Amino acid sequence: KFIPVINRALGRSPSNGAVQHGPDTQNPHTVMADNIPCVFFTPKRVGKFGGVVMARSVEEMSTICKLVKEKGFHFFGNDKWTGEMSPIALRRPSFNTAQKIVGLRLQQSALSPLV
Secondary structure (H helix, E strand, O other), X not given: OHHHHHHHHOOOOHHHOOOOOOOHHHOOOOOHHHHOOEEEEOXXXXXXXXXXXXXXXXXXXXXXXXXXXXXXXXXXXXXXXXHOOOHHHHOXXXXXXXXXXXXXXXXXXHHOOOO
């Protein structure tokens, strides 16, 4: 219901809409290449990006997603994207840090002699 409203506001016809579908994050048949180029709308500057940002490659999309997460914004990725996009870019930095700490602790406990 919201997509036609956006397209009308942008002066686009129903057959030539600027916005054509909802988020691809829940699409079970997603293909990363179909998402490029993609546009992000941010309420404030994120790194060197601000306002409306276009990612023209998977690398640019990965960079933008990572910056968005670092600034505390929510961004839901699709699990199928991890084959082409760094999982680090799709997860919050605190999760990545916790994962490293847990991994190190598990390694340390595996190396420690049993008492």
